[in-house]
Amino acid sequence: MDMHTVVVGTSGTTAEDVVAVARHGARVELSAAAVEALAAARLIVDALAAKPEPVYGVSTGFGALASRHISPELRAQLQRNIVRSHAAGMGPRVEREVVRALMFLRLKTVASGHTGVRPEVAQTMADVLNAGITPVVHEYGSLGCSGDLAPLSHCALTLMGEGDAEGPDGTVRPAGELLAAHGISPVELREKEGLALLNGTDGMLGMLVMALADLKNLYTSADITAALSLEALLGTDKVLAPELHAIRPHPGQGVSADNMLRVLAGSGLTGHHQDDAPRVQDAYSVRCAPQVNGAGRDTLDHAALVAGRELASSVDNPVVLPDGRVESNGNFHGAPVAYVLDFLAIVAADLGSICERRTDRLLDKNRSHGLPPFLADDAGVDSGLMIAQYTQAALVSEMKRLAVPASADSIPSSAMQEDHVSMGWSAARKLRTAVDNLARIVAVELYAATRAVEIRAAQGLTPAPASQAAVDALRAAGAEGPGPDRFLAPDLAAADTFVREGRLVAAVEPVTGPLA
16 A cells, blocks of 8 residues: 555646556545635535525436425435435446546545535545545446446445445445444535535546556557567668658657667667668558557647646536536536547557557568568477467457447437437546557567567577567566467466566666656
């Protein structure tokens, strides 16, 4: 458990803090300013609750039932009921890190002072996070509008001491038992609080933030594997010259080209076009790697910009404004987040596709410029990496299916009151699968490229120092080098872990310097 503490104030949070809380167990504290803002906004809600005029979310029903004025003696029941009825998710459990991100980001909005939630409710949210209690949240139930209703409802149910949750030991128990075991009193919700705990884009945003962190590592890793493949194919590094990329100044393209050039510095394998097999140009999958990787990087930057805006937002309906008004709005709609989640699935699919094309080229004796068929030790007796490429191709094919946008869909709900929805949660869920698959795809290219580089070394050609560092680190991680056929799945799993954990980037940076 990381004892780093994240202080939640009134002005949002950062991507780094989301990852720290969601993945690394960082503790959460409310700032004094947040507590003050919570108390001030609550005074406004209490004053409105005392008036005879109906105010949406305070003294009315919700959604298509908003026209009913709720009498004071039924309002606590109303808030409990919205949580219980909306906690209607189904399907497999959502990952612990996603639920922690969901809870933390809801706390971020509550702490802004725009929701009207009492300070003690916000403190209970922080206490549950700090106790390592994770509500059971299910895969299906969110349409991304009004926010991630069902997932957030399951979290709010835990605050009430109801439903099921996972304790810090990984055991699922009744939430009330877990709260009691950690000295946490269940909350008794008052006017507006149930609604305020449910109405946000927190699930899709949390998954976006974590996907961006993972994809940053994978894009740098893919620059490295592209360089290794170029080297193993005896390609030319002249196409990586800065002056070529300066005349098409997409930022990501220049960054990827520079990463590749630094990995290839000092290579004895590049530039053999005119030796035994003359070539004028390398294939697109080799020559255009900076253009494809770079366009993906630029898409990551755009998605990070959107995530940053959302992290600074207070997403609720209605909201408490500084002048004392409580106003209905549409800020809970997930479209901005849903779009970039889908954009990221598209570029991840294309990055996986170009990685697979280079792997296939490394394995084809007619296009690999002197490498053995399938990088096998004794082709015919040995199959080499033939089926590793099949696995990679299957992953790429699934990536293409996952790239079909969820945000282009909408389905009406709540008796046509919520007649256009974002499907952002669905976009986020499929992106998580795509990110996992991309790590596996990059790992297969890495495994093939390092084997090919070692075969070239046996042919008397010396790889770049950074390439050799990658080879040595991968072998030390348990993925073996060239030789007769063996049980291949453990090697591929070791390569996957090596890439996923950022160890490929860490292996080459002592040689190249920090890569972007």
